[in-house]
Amino acid sequence: MARPPKHWPSHVQYLTVPKFHPSVSTDALSFLKGGSSNRLNSSPPAPPSLGVIRQITDPSHPAYGQHGLFAVRKIPARTLIAEYIGEVHSDERPTSDYDISLHRFPGESVGMDAATMGNEARFVNDYRGIRQKPNAQFSDQRTAGGGLRMCICSLAEGIRKGDEIVVSYGKGWWAARSSS
Numbered sequence: 001m002a003r004p005p006k007h008w009p010s011h012v013q014y015l016t017v018p019k020f021h022p023s024v025s026t027d028a029l030s031f032l033k034g035g036s037s038n039r040l041n042s043s044p045p046a047p048p049s050l051g052v053i054r055q056i057t058d059p060s061h062p063a064y065g066q067h068g069l070f071a072v073r074k075i076p077a078r079t080l081i082a083e084y085i086g087e088v089h090s091d092e093r094p095t096s097d098y099d100i101s102l103h104r105f106p107g108e109s110v111g112m113d114a115a116t117m118g119n120e121a122r123f124v125n126d127y128r129g130i131r132q133k134p135n136a137q138f139s140d141q142r143t144a145g146g147g148l149r150m151c152i153c154s155l156a157e158g159i160r161k162g163d164e165i166v167v168s169y170g171k172g173w174w175a176a177r178s179s180s
């Protein structure tokens, strides 16, 4: 089992490959794994993250007191920063702030939830109130083994060493929270 990075919360399980919840259908599993072996741990571990977890100590930061992900080195444009790893599921997770959509099938929406298990990528904050615009984005990619993964990649300008890595969660994400 891989050792969690610095600042990893003790109540969250550290993962290097996604875990699959029983709610995911057999057909969805086959698509997500891309025809690779159906053994649950057959996928390769995610490459090391180019971001480190840091506590946010600036009181003007909108996520003050929480954590964020910061560039360990200069990150060129369109570079994989980290895979977003968590629990792949098809059940509803309305209260999770760490759940992102992985793929939609007719009648089945598959998400990746990093609320109780995940990796460094779960600490990526939304750019609103932090920077003028995102410097990274979510993008789905297939691993060499064929598995579908959600990745965080730098945008066209690249990222300076030490900068916070921020994405857009999307207006819908914030709208869902303001209406609940």
Ligand SMILES: C[S@@+](CC[C@H](N)C(=O)[O-])C[C@H]1O[C@@H](n2cnc3c(N)ncnc32)[C@H](O)[C@@H]1O
Residues within 6 Å of the ligand: 062, 063, 066, 067, 068, 097, 098, 122, 123, 124, 125, 126, 127, 128, 129, 130
């Ligand atoms: C996926 S988590 C990001 C990591 C989180 N900061 C932490 O320390 O666990 C999403 C949560 O981070 C906070 N967050 C992220 N971006 C934010 C922003 N731009 N403004 C305010 N809060 C933000 C919100 O509390 C949100 O529910």
